[in-house]
Amino acid sequence: MKQYLKIDPWCIIDSGFDPENVESSESIFSLGNGKMGQRANFEERYSGKSMQGSYFAGIFYPDKTRVGWWKNGYPKYFGKMINSVNWTGIDVNVDGESLDLAKCKVSNFRRVLDMKEATLSRSFTAELTSGKQVSVEAFRFISASDTRIAALRYKITPLNFSGPITVTPYLDGDVVNKDSNYGEQFWEEVGTERVVVAGGEDIGVSFLHVRIKKTPIHEESGIDAHEVCSAMSVRIDGTPSTPQVGRRRSYIGETYGIDAIEGRPVVVEKIVANVTSLDVEPSQLTGAAQSAVAQASTLGFDRLFEDHKAVWAAKWEMSDVVIDGDDAAQQAIRFNIFHLNQTYTGEDARLNIGPKGFTGEKYGGGTYWDTEAFCFPFYLCTSDPEVARNLLIYRHRQLGKAIENGAKLGFKDGAALYPMVTINGEECHNEWEITFEEIHRNGAIAYAIYNYVRHTGDTEYLTEYGLDVLIALSRFWAQRSTYSQDKKKWVILGVTGPNEYENNVSNNWYTNYIAAWTLRYTAEALTSGSGPLTPNPGGTGPTRVSEAEISKWREIAKGMYLATIPGTEVKLQNDGFLDKEMLTVDDIPANERPINQHWSWDRILRSIFIKQSDVIQGMYVFMDDFPVDVVRANFEYYEPKTVHESSLSASIHSVVASHIGDVDKAYELYLRTARLDLDDYNNEVHEGLHITSMAGTWLAIVEGFARKRVTPDGTLRIAPYLPRQHWKRYAFKIKYRGCVIETDVSERGCLIRNHSDTAIELYIDGVLRQIGPREEYLS
């Protein structure tokens, strides 16, 4: 835990230079626009501890799978999003001495992430060893309006001298990953040059074109070695001189010599375009990057910034959550929303959400079930339906690969098992108990389809795309279930549930439940009036389904083994659970927590302690299936056994606590994730932010405190309460079936505003109400 950032409703502020915080701040102050992202590395060289991070969505290196003992079915490679061209760099040299905050006296250091405008500014005064002092103001944004573009303004003022300063804005592809062995490099140069692009005004552009090093895996798997071209255009006020161009392997820099005058700032503007082979043919990359940067440069820094701000204003207009009376909470929820909006914008169905977004290497930028289970509702409620839809289309595009993956594990006839982790549809994970057994991910993908259709009313999606996926998923569940002669029930053996502190267990309640649900939902969708028996013939999967197959699915769903602890209403987490030593989290000595840092794996597995509760996760997803007393009984049984050592756990438990009216518990659990990164609870924020758990915080407010739900028949329900010991008011909007509905909860009650031109009908505190266009209702 580390609290060095100032509280402010719209900004994150670091107002002192501490080398120990540099890497954490690099994560926290990251910028991104869904296509690219950048840790808040300093522009000028920094020789202190730092983790360079410049990432491009969908651009990955296929690294060779290395395991102790190979198991059939493991993927040959795992793709990982890697550190790429450093396009932010500006070397500064003052009379022969390099400006490097690790080597000079730093004062007045201040760094501000303006979340409203999505900009990063930094200012400081540095005294070099020569005694010369400069002040610096740096400012940058990554354009939300033209996702290829980023812009930096870097202002240096000599404070106590006049004399030569050189500045060298550069593009550097000679980079490594933090996790590289022996400085192994993943990139090679394709070309670098400075050219003059003709236009209204001739614009000097330096570009660097790099390609991921070809490995035998590229050959074997038929995937392309991705390429990136970065181009920059530099403008220095009052210094129109032609730069000296410096090139070396995978590097180009433009050096400008300036006779600086005491007290007069030198202003460097660097506009960058980054274009990748995901969007442009490799042969066209340099041309595309050059013309993009020339175009941006012609528009100019200020206009680029205005366009960028306009996009963010619209994002905030819809997705902001306002909290009055608790600035720390206000800052935190905005921080979370801000990063969610930076990470994924829904414009490109080939992209998804990595657990760390663009803020670090960890988890390799891959897509996990986190997307469907935690992030999906945020985008579904705060964006146009296309955004959430593209998250579904992402999986639909990868259906073929998921079927191949299923076949690799012995499943037939188009049964799909989606990867545990993926970038391009290939499995990128290699631990049998997870890769092969944490199959509940297939359930979350099915449920997201249902959730989308129910929320948006877009039933066309179901017939055009959804059924392809649902059928393949149901085929998987049908084959993965076996009939137990002993139990006279269908069972699912050998799985790992969301609670990864149990491995290879049988009849995991959550997995069995969501499997049965998927089978039932697919069967219903195929046979209901609106759904045809044979879905879209243009779909990806083998989509012919017989009546016999459907009735088999129904039989399995109906006969699925779902156990309750005898004499209680508590669902049995999995077979064998009752054999464990019955302890609660309070029984763990404080110095042994978190247990995953202190206990050996086998000890964790045989203990009762739960990383995140399967049953509570299931109660959260299928809340309408259970009376509130049953949910309460389960929560009261499992919550005391849950150590919440997944960053996804506490927020879901918080939602459920709100549901059962345990307001104190709900708030306590909400707090655990709300400022997880800002206050660095687990001393790991330097590795990157917990993007997917940020969505959980939003859930804890919207689905928790405000108890927003949609009934099975598609009616919105809101039943908010105010955590009044802590907050005076909170308010948020959601998009629902074309309407924008604001929920504003304060001491005086809950005000629901209909921002739309049509009337809406919704349950408020359990009572069905109509609210006319542009009207509001106070309950």
Place this chain on the structure above:
Amino acid sequence: MKQYLKIDPWCIIDSGFDPENVESSESIFSLGNGKMGQRANFEERYSGKSMQGSYFAGIFYPDKTRVGWWKNGYPKYFGKMINSVNWTGIDVNVDGESLDLAKCKVSNFRRVLDMKEATLSRSFTAELTSGKQVSVEAFRFISASDTRIAALRYKITPLNFSGPITVTPYLDGDVVNKDSNYGEQFWEEVGTERVVVAGGEDIGVSFLHVRIKKTPIHEESGIDAHEVCSAMSVRIDGTPSTPQVGRRRSYIGETYGIDAIEGRPVVVEKIVANVTSLDVEPSQLTGAAQSAVAQASTLGFDRLFEDHKAVWAAKWEMSDVVIDGDDAAQQAIRFNIFHLNQTYTGEDARLNIGPKGFTGEKYGGGTYWDTEAFCFPFYLCTSDPEVARNLLIYRHRQLGKAIENGAKLGFKDGAALYPMVTINGEECHNEWEITFEEIHRNGAIAYAIYNYVRHTGDTEYLTEYGLDVLIALSRFWAQRSTYSQDKKKWVILGVTGPNEYENNVSNNWYTNYIAAWTLRYTAEALTSGSGPLTPNPGGTGPTRVSEAEISKWREIAKGMYLATIPGTEVKLQNDGFLDKEMLTVDDIPANERPINQHWSWDRILRSIFIKQSDVIQGMYVFMDDFPVDVVRANFEYYEPKTVHESSLSASIHSVVASHIGDVDKAYELYLRTARLDLDDYNNEVHEGLHITSMAGTWLAIVEGFARKRVTPDGTLRIAPYLPRQHWKRYAFKIKYRGCVIETDVSERGCLIRNHSDTAIELYIDGVLRQIGPREEYLS
């Protein structure tokens, strides 16, 4: 499956040169003497496919543990026995052309492993590209009488020319492991030189001294970087000239130019001494190697060979199994016994038995539970008690490390968990479901102590050493067992049994049974009249045991959960077993076997199929605890579900089949392992031999067909039958409490010969008989 070797009762014969068989034969024709071992690599250079293998017992490289996701408790390194100095090499050059069987016409190729004398000979005719023909006869042995010494005789005869031939016997430490990445080397040179050692006759000796490359692991773990010094003395009949000495990094060779005459053989004798830092201080190594080789050279090749033969004659005298009427079986059992005797001699309690002995790199030369569970009875019955005792002492020496290992996994108060794989006592394995959970190995170690004491009557061992180990093991079991409120029984959760096709299961019958047995046996040993309550205070472990602790052990043992399948006498393999799809091995399509090469791991785990049966293993170990009908019921239940994809499985099942009188099944199962390597059943013999499964074959005969056992009160029992459809007769000796007893089974009955000077009492076919000194009894 590959059958290219001739059947012969005492020899293994390969009578044709097929490059495809070279690597297999390198394994099969390996030589060793317990301290060193050598694959049957050709003396002359060979550019074809080959796996070089020269190994020294106890000499290992500590390689860094690499896993996908680190788990607390994993060892930092794993030691592995690595390919070391090539001391067999002799380069031959005929008039400028290198002799290389991959590059010339080969005829009359013949290779013979003489198991009786433990020698390898090879002869062939080669026509070089020049048209010149030579015949070669090579002969080698690794001395069983002086374990530092090996000797080669290499005879080359020009067949159709006279002219210059050069021969270069050499020592080469510039070697890699087959499993090295990028040709990474594990050895570095300490020094190499040719010196003349003064003696009755001056002897020229070339030596090469190498050391394992230091890694950070050596530093961290405080282990030494092992060293080896090899020294050679060369004699060439009629060519007394001083050689030209060639040296390069980690290499020394002596080149002799010979004017060869058509039809007249050139005979090269190379005597080698290999000395390691396990036995000699590094600073003394070169001196020790030089004087050892000088001494051996003075004795001369023939005398060395005589001494060697004498040792082997004694080994065979005691350990041979004679089979009449089936030469393939005769050859196979001798092959197995031969390799067991080559791998372990029991002279050094720091050494043990790797699953591949000295015949390949696989499994890293580490000690597994195989030693106690499969190999131990062979040495116990065929050697002096010191040999088996040293196998026990090996574990006793490592008790401290086993307690450390236990502590790493959270066990307290001197509870020991022995490593799954080890060389020096440190865990060398890193898969959680095995490393942390295949804890039944602790049971096998306890049982071997009991087995030794019962067989030898050496109760002193128990008080001096055995109790230290038993107490530490019992402490482990007591802490590893937890009380299930649900079952009202003690349970052991989260284990992997001998059947590795189930992972992380609870209440594995075998594990629970052997745990309870260990607790009971330790308690009895501590409280019986002969055993003191506090054992040897000079012992390694924390050996004070209170009455309360002992009664706790008894309580757990008594209350241990051991389930039977309702309505049957069949023991339940583990919790959840009955949920599986009830199939038998016949249900697996032939093209999907072995399933471990065709099915993904999760599919194997959730299937009913058993790698080797836990319950049958338990019935084998604790046969006296169960009526034969119960054993039969269990065998008939589990055997049809067992795929025997462990090389240890079939032989134990065979013993149990013999016990229940299923003679056909016993023989069928015996056949599966008897010629496993000779006929290369699994197309993997090129990687090395299955040394520990060889002991299983011996068990299938001695404990199976002859049904040799020892009653709990220490009385020998023999109840043999003859597999008469296949064999005319079989006979073997065992050592038992100072006596040598021969069992000779043929059509006329079972003849028991007492080769001792004292009378013995034993059960023959269930009846207690006395046989006087040097007498025999026919039943």
